[in-house]
Amino acid sequence: MEGVKHIVAVASGKGGVGKSTVTVNLALALAREGYRVGILDADIHGPSQAQMLGVDEGVRPKAAPGDNKFLPIEAHGIQAMSMAFLVNTKEPMVWRGPMVAGAFQQMLNQTVWDDLDFLLIDMPPGTGDVQLTLAQKVPASGAVIVTTPQDIALLDARKGIEMFRKVKVPVVGVVENMSVYHCEQCGHEAAIFGTGGGERIAEEYATRVLGRLPLALSIRELADSGKPSVVSEPDSAVSQTFASIARQVAEAVNGQSHQGPTISFSE
Template sequence: MTALSREQVETALAAYIDPDLKQSLPAAGAVQAVEVSETGIELRIQCKHACATRHADIKQALKDALAPLAEGRAISLVIEQQIDAHPSPKKLSGLAGVKNIIAVASGKGGVGKSTTTVNLALALAAEGARVGILDADIYGPSQGMMLGVLEGERPETAEEKYFRPIERHGIQSMSMSYLVDENTPMVWRGPMVSGAMQQLLNQTLWQDLDYLLIDMPPGTGDIQLTLAQRVPVSAAVVVTTPQDIALLDAKKGIEMFRKVDIPVLGVVENMSVHICSQCGHEEALFGAGGGERIADDYHTELLGQLPLALAIREQTDAGRPTVIAEPDSAHAERYRAIARRVSAALAEKCATGGNSIPNIAVELD
């Protein structure tokens, strides 16, 4: 039997390119231990991104890659998953239980940002991560309805100054809609809205979260600026539709995050095609290729495309979003694929060194 070294094993493993990481596991630093003996090859793989539903496929792919070298040796593979915290020079006391913060934003309203946020959160949870959602759209909070939180349900308090997040479908959440009647309008000026958002974020006892997704209000106003100045945001995801007017505003959103030193992981193109519920015919009602063009223009990536589908709207309105209502559907798999790529892209940025909380100066020309 031919002797085997760790280098030979890792060279063989490098032939498998993970579709979420877009690189091999050795290149991603996921191979933690290699032991070769006359009778077996033992590997310990530690994934730094959420991908629990793909562990079995990864195992099989790695075994297939090693099979030509094994020469009768048994191949033993252990896959672990460990989500690292995004490094930040400043950690707010209210966020002690949060590893990573991802802002989900759009340049304009009506592109399905909140629906994307809740399904992305549920998809990350399905991939083995602990996830929370902060509904930062103070004027139009919607996450409570989407998660199936009953009207009038209020968060419990702790130590007379903290809220305990309301949990549904394994997701921790906090929203202004939990604190006021759903018919009460927030007739507030910008500073009051920014203050409310900070209170919701910092006075919630988030419990051991790998990811906190912030459902941002549309635009590039007070809340976005406050978030960039006061909160250690790990990265952002921008949601758009292929429509030219939506793309125009999405560009402004990407530019805003760049100016405040928050990396944009990529673009999610929502409502990319309409799928007929009767015949399955697909039609690009809002244009085609817009998400890919904007990703190319800003040297980021198109994380995924989501269809304009009646089922997604109905399930989310009913408080059971697609990822849990129909976990085996093609729509749910699209969300999970986007979630895995978001997690992998953030893990890569963490490994190469991340952003810090920026200092923002306003200058008058």
């Protein structure tokens, strides 16, 4: 893609595992490592990156030279494009699959990305139209799978990994979110969603656990406020975990040649 060196999909098999929060903090951590980074919010029905990046409601992208081109919105040094920049987010997007896939392609191809090292695509949950469009149309360098240790979440994470494997997009690794709850009042720790899930799925699919993130109130509050952890608390343990994840992702995809996906159909 013009203006983009590497595309990395951040995906999960199900919603509610913190994929968007991981995406925005990973993008900011890569930027702190010196890379030029962008985010494409591919969740057409439920875009959240605008709020997490602190972009006010009603901000719209500016037109760029050329037919039907527009400039990404910049926030915290990150280039971003989201359906939230193009429509009233209070109105539901009652669209069928082909319309959703078309909107994704338009945001991807009609945004004038400015010399990005990494474009992170915040994928919607599941393995549907947007995911297949990504696999068919986009030379993705890799995918990061976000899950919780919970068995139900792992079932869906497996589907996400299998999907990327089928279309020959390498899975860089797994981020285990909400791995342990740490009480900020008494210091007690509890593995609310179970333990060892990330290791099990990584071992099963010959990949690795990139990092484990706690179930912490501050991560949610800072993301909701538009100033994610990596920006607000750069020296915290959470931000250091994101920095480690960012370095592993960069090392995995830098210098890697991409072999396009092969899509086949059988009766």
